[in-house]
Amino acid sequence: MINNAELNESPIDIIKQNKRIEEKVNFIKAIFLDIFFVFYSILVVQRAIYYKFILNLRDIPFSWGSILLVFVISVVISVSWTFTRTTISCKLFGVAKDNKATKWTVEIFGWFLFNITFIAGWIITKLSLVDLFSAEGIQGAERLFGALFTPEFGIFDDALFAMIETIYIALLATLISIPITLFISFFTARNLMKGNKITFAIYYILRLILNFVRSIEPLIWAIIFSVWVGIGPFAGMIALLVHTIASNAKLYSEAIEGIEQGPVEAITATGANKVQVVWYAVVPQIVLPFLSFTIYRWDINVRMATIIGLVGGVGIGTMLMQYQGLARWHEVGLIVLMIALVVWIMDYISAKIREAIY
């Protein structure tokens, strides 16, 4: 078991050598991080603060040549800087000298990084207190709020129907997702699949696909499916369904990964077969988290179904979009009020159910 070559060296030497190697690796990491910090600082100061704010240019000059120049400059600066072993990255990777120079550099450069980032963010978002508090702007807002708070009940019947449509779309997407997600989640649980190479490959590929599907917003899925199956409630439902499966499969399989192994061992020891072990030792441990995730997801889906309606054909979201386009703010007021009310009720109910089953 033990390598003879290793036995000839004393353990202390091995530890020392490992430490030296680790320090070298960390120093190289520190150089790369310093290059990033310096490159970032120069770019932010030059582009966001100097060009955009001080020169107030509308179009910022861009060429790969200039970027490359900045990069070369920052590499030269940061490499020579890192070798003094007083930089922020040296400190982060634990290879810095422990002296006053390090302390000051870390503090000053840290603040500098934070501040230029904040200022750049301010400039990019065009944060303007003048716009926020201009008399004209406030007047517009007052008019809008006034309309929103005096809703037009003439469209109540239509809005109610659209609202019900939205809730049912969310409900159906959630219900259909349950068996599919359950089935998938067992194949994406690491502890069940890590056994051999084939199952682990299935696990890995499935996880990859789910991550990809999940990273695409339901709104985008709705656009895709409204081309695929035509604009309407079905496209919205299927968009929600796809996203629900991808998100919940991750949560479900994490619940499976988190079960206690003790009961599994105990049931296996009675001579039970695989199906019996899953049913008696795994399922009781995951039923509650599954229910809880699913109910919470229905709640999320009602909100998402509203948003999906914005791209067309489905329920209350579409209605909101139409009246907003016509600038009929009293009607918009009613719709917003109803959405808020339903979301609040759903939130409350789902919280109560989740509390009750635990």
Place this chain on the structure above:
Amino acid sequence: MILKVENLHKIYKNGMHALKGINFEVKKGEFLVVIGLSGSGKSTLLRCINRLIEPTAGSVEFLGKDITHVTGDELRKVKAQIGMVFQHFNLIHRHSVLKNVISGKLGQLKTLNSIFGKFSDEIYEEAFRSLEIVGIKEKAKERADSLSGGQQQRVAIARSLMQSPKLLLADEPVASLDPATSNSVMQFFEKVNKEFGTTVICNLHFLSLVRRYATRVIALKSGEIIYEGNPTDIDEKWFKTIYGDEAEEVEIR
């Protein structure tokens, strides 16, 4: 001879050599206690006997039959004849006490029947009898996690009794209980051993319990048997050998 372990080795994937050639035999009706420090291989040994862990080399003979390489249905049949009780009880928290006890019978039930919860009247009767043996019949309808530690371990014993085991393995069954409860739980193992003649192999930490309940003792140290014999013969010198020079015996009552 109910159990014969020959030259048993276990090397874990991380290279840990947990068992280094274990040899011993167990006669029917014995109360064999395995002692040793944490990490000496006690739990690994028990789990190799009922094949919860696959031994790397060597053989385990149960009732005169080599069970080291049996698989599938045959392996489950072997497991069904060997009961096991764990340190952390390993009950299904959300199930009732009764359902937990019945789950001991799973090895002998049809898959579909067990999934739909269809159990015959005989099984219910047997479950109540098992609970009566450990003295908590009145808790049958309660949720398993509402019971105290000692009661949960008694449910676990009742669960293993459902298997009508020829051999009962107990992996530090009282290590997470207080001294008084420990003793009362150990008395149920003694009862099973004496009244039903069930052979018991039990991992224990406290020597006072070992002296009281064991008919024979095996001591493990880093995967090897360093002592085998009568519990009353373990003197100061042996104690130091087994547990290290700094150890001192503490008495629990």
